[in-house]
Amino acid sequence: MKTYLAQRLGIAALTLFGMSVVIFVLLRIAPGDIVDILFSTGGYVNPSERAAIEKELGLDKPIWLQYVDWLRNIATGDLGKSYRYDLPAWEIIKPLFPVTLELAILSMIVAVVLGVPTGVISAVRQDTTLDYILRVLSLAGLAMPSFWLGMVIILALVAWIGWIPPMTYVPARENFKLHFIQFALPALAVGYRSSALIMRITRSALLEVMREDYIRTARAKGQGERTVIWRHALKNAILPVVTVIGIEFAFLIGGLIVTETVFNLPGVARFLVQAIAWRDYPIVQTLVMFTAAIVIFSNLAVDMLYGVLDPRVRYGGG
Amino acid sequence: MAAVSGARTATPAPAAAVRRPARPSAAAVLLRFCRRKPLGAVGGFIMLVIVFTAIFANVLQTQDPIATNAADTLARPSAAHWLGTDHLGRDIYSRILHGARVSLLVGLGSTAVASLLGGVIGLLSGYVGGKTDLVVQRIMDILQGLPLLVLALVMSAALGPSIPNVILAISIPIMPRAARVIRASVLSIREFQYVEAARALGVRHLRIAFRHILPNTIGPFIVLATAQLGSAILVEATLSFLGLGVPEPYPSWGRMLSVSAAEYAQKAPWLVLFPGIAISLAVFGSNLLGDALRDTLDPRLRGA
Numbered sequence: 305m306k307t308y309l310a311q312r313l314g315i316a317a318l319t320l321f322g323m324s325v326v327i328f329v330l331l332r333i334a335p336g337d338i339v340d341i342l343f344s345t346g347g348y349v350n351p352s353e354r355a356a357i358e359k360e361l362g363l364d365k366p367i368w369l370q371y372v373d374w375l376r377n378i379a380t381g382d383l384g385k386s387y388r389y390d391l392p393a394w395e396i397i398k399p400l401f402p403v404t405l406e407l408a409i410l411s412m413i414v415a416v417v418l419g420v421p422t423g424v425i426s427a428v429r430q431d432t433t434l435d436y437i438l439r440v441l442s443l444a445g446l447a448m449p450s451f452w453l454g455m456v457i458i459l460a461l462v463a464w465i466g467w468i469p470p471m472t473y474v475p476a477r478e479n480f481k482l483h484f485i486q487f488a489l490p491a492l493a494v495g496y497r498s499s500a501l502i503m504r505i506t507r508s509a510l511l512e513v514m515r516e517d518y519i520r521t522a523r524a525k526g527q528g529e530r531t532v533i534w535r536h537a538l539k540n541a542i543l544p545v546v547t548v549i550g551i552e553f554a555f556l557i558g559g560l561i562v563t564e565t566v567f568n569l570p571g572v573a574r575f576l577v578q579a580i581a582w583r584d585y586p587i588v589q590t591l592v593m594f595t596a597a598i599v600i601f602s603n604l605a606v607d608m609l610y611g612v613l614d615p616r617v618r619y620g621g622g
Numbered sequence: 623m624a625a626v627s628g629a630r631t632a633t634p635a636p637a638a639a640v641r642r643p644a645r646p647s648a649a650a651v652l653l654r655f656c657r658r659k660p661l662g663a664v665g666g667f668i669m670l671v672i673v674f675t676a677i678f679a680n681v682l683q684t685q686d687p688i689a690t691n692a693a694d695t696l697a698r699p700s701a702a703h704w705l706g707t708d709h710l711g712r713d714i715y716s717r718i719l720h721g722a723r724v725s726l727l728v729g730l731g732s733t734a735v736a737s738l739l740g741g742v743i744g745l746l747s748g749y750v751g752g753k754t755d756l757v758v759q760r761i762m763d764i765l766q767g768l769p770l771l772v773l774a775l776v777m778s779a780a781l782g783p784s785i786p787n788v789i790l791a792i793s794i795p796i797m798p799r800a801a802r803v804i805r806a807s808v809l810s811i812r813e814f815q816y817v818e819a820a821r822a823l824g825v826r827h828l829r830i831a832f833r834h835i836l837p838n839t840i841g842p843f844i845v846l847a848t849a850q851l852g853s854a855i856l857v858e859a860t861l862s863f864l865g866l867g868v869p870e871p872y873p874s875w876g877r878m879l880s881v882s883a884a885e886y887a888q889k890a891p892w893l894v895l896f897p898g899i900a901i902s903l904a905v906f907g908s909n910l911l912g913d914a915l916r917d918t919l920d921p922r923l924r925g926a
Contacts, residue, residue, distance in 0.1 A: 315760075315763070318760065319760070319763050319764050319767050320767075322760065322761065322763075322764035323767055324766070325763050326764060326765070327776065330776055330777060330780045331776070331780060333780050333781075334779055334780040334782075336782075353781060381851070436661075439661075441662070442904060443909055443910060443913075444906060445799070445900070446905070446906075446909055447852070447856075447901075447902045447905035447906035447909060448898070448901075448902045448905075449859055449860060449863070449879075449898065449901055449902070449905075451860065451863055451877075452877070452879060452894070452898035452901065452902070455879070455884060455887060455894045455898070456894065456898065458887070458897070459887060459894060459895075461889050462888055463891075518629035554769070555769045555770075557769050557771075557772060558769040558770060558772060561771060561772070561860075561864075562776070562860055562863065562864065563865070566884065572803070576651055576772075576775075577775070577864055580775060580776065580779045580866070581779075581865075581866075587777065592768065592772060595768060595769065595772055596767045596768055599767050599768065599769065600767055
């Protein structure tokens with residue numbers, strides 16, 4: 305187990321390192337840098353001023369040296385300075401995290417609450433009209449872009465009750481109810497999409513388990529169908545479901561990028577888009593590396609959870 | 623897969639002795655597919671309609687999709703403008719028709735590039751094996767370590783907005799999925815006797831890989847490509863929505879929904895509704911078709 309974990313951590317570190325190279329190079333081949341953008345509003349570029357700013361931001365150094373500097377800074381906990389805001393990257397990002405985390409958790413709750421029961425129902429009623437309806441609904445969830453769904457929810461609110469939550473962020477301390485509604489709507493839009501995946505996996509995993517002998521035994525013992533499904537079948541079907549939930553949680557960031565934009569929530573995901581538009585390399589690098597780390601470690605966590613959920617799974621031959 | 627290669631390795635019996643069952647006609651295959659997979663048939667139909675609109679957008683349009691009209695902005699759906707007009711007075715219906723071109727072009731283009739690149743990488747990586755395979759797999763891990771949208775976002779920002787760049791920005795993040803699937807099936811095909819036979823005959827490695835192994839990965843390959851089409855279309859829409867995708871003047875469904883549409887959404891909901899329905903239908907259709915093809919061509923992947 306320990307050697308397995310060490311191995312996995314080693315691979316994770318290697319992947320993160322590779323990612324840092326990819327991201328760094330990608331951002332440097334982008335046409336136009338922050339200096340162009342800063343000057344484009346002024347219209348006039350003074351070459352010596354330009355050189356001074358480039359020097360200050362370290363953009364005059366060769367790329368590989370910029371990369372080494374960046375790595376050295378990360379190692380010492382310094383995530384760099386935002387070009388645009390002239391503040392340490394971490395200071396700008398820190399207050400944005402709770403917003404995104406709250407939205408992610410709410411979305412995941414919506415996804416699980418919608419996805420698991422519908423998956424179970426769909427599997428139990430396999431090939432009935434109900435099964436077809438639920439499957440089409442879940443496929444529709446996969447098909448609708450979450451940003452569009454968010455816009456439609458807002459439009460529907462306007463049409464039906466003539467009210468929408470304020471489009472500027474309300475902290476929970478100020479007005480909890482408004483705050484909650486502000487987060488619940490985008491969480492619905494994002495969660496519906498993820499629920500579709502969870503529903504599909506729950507359904508297929510459960511269908512597979514229901515064919516097993518021990519389910520027949522349980523039924524033969526005279527146990528009620530409800531007990532058979534919820535106590536016996538779901539317990540063994542839950543493994544792939546947990547995987548999807550874990551992976552989805554990390555990948556929610558994709559859905560959050562656009563929904564935070566639509567609902568104007570000051571989260572990390574929305575900020576990433578803005579930072580990309582501004583070519584604010586330190587911010588983009590930091591955020592993308594964070595995302596990568598979250599993805600890699602939630603994958604690892606899911607694998608570790610396997611061993612807990614399913615005693616048959618043992619790592620490293622131990 | 624096993625059945626296919628098994629048939630190929632069998633020594634050919636005298637032609638007269640074997641009475642082959644007649645190959646079912648294409649129409650019969652199609653009919654059976656429709657009966658067995660009604661949802662897949664629906665998906666196929668939706669995709670056909672979208673392909674049709676994309677091809678004949680010029681004929682079906684009622685207005686010039688990029689002509690602005692200051693006198694007729696945010697017009698309600700009417701006989702002149704079937705789905706209304708946007709804030710610049712452009713006809714939404716005609717723009718959606720032409721948007722199908724962009725969506726399909728980017729969707730199919732990036733799926734094709736991703737499958738080809740990933741296919742070749744997976745094929746070589748799986749066939750060569752050893753250290754090469756290990757290194758290639760780690761590189762694929764790196765590319766897969768980011769959500770599709772995030773990598774596509776950074777890539778399209780880095781490459782700049784143009785249709786070929788968007789295609790590249792979407793295909794690189796999808797590519798590792800293709801490489802994985804093809805590699806996995808190469809690993810099993812590699813061990814078949816007919817490959818061993820080819821090797822014993824002195825056939826060169828590249829020829830074995832491309833002539834003997836590659837054709838047998840076609841099932842998973844098609845399944846994979848159709849499965850990715852939906853996400854490619856969705857990512858294009860999202861990138862364009864964020865202003866990092868397909869540039870003006872091409873009408874793109876995603877950009878039709880972007881900030882300018884959101885601004886006028888309450889006054890003119892048709893600005894938001896119709897392009898979104900178009901995106902959803904396209905992704906819905908390709909997902910339905912992809913699922914059905916997967917179940918039919920590669921039952922092992924069912925539920926994956």
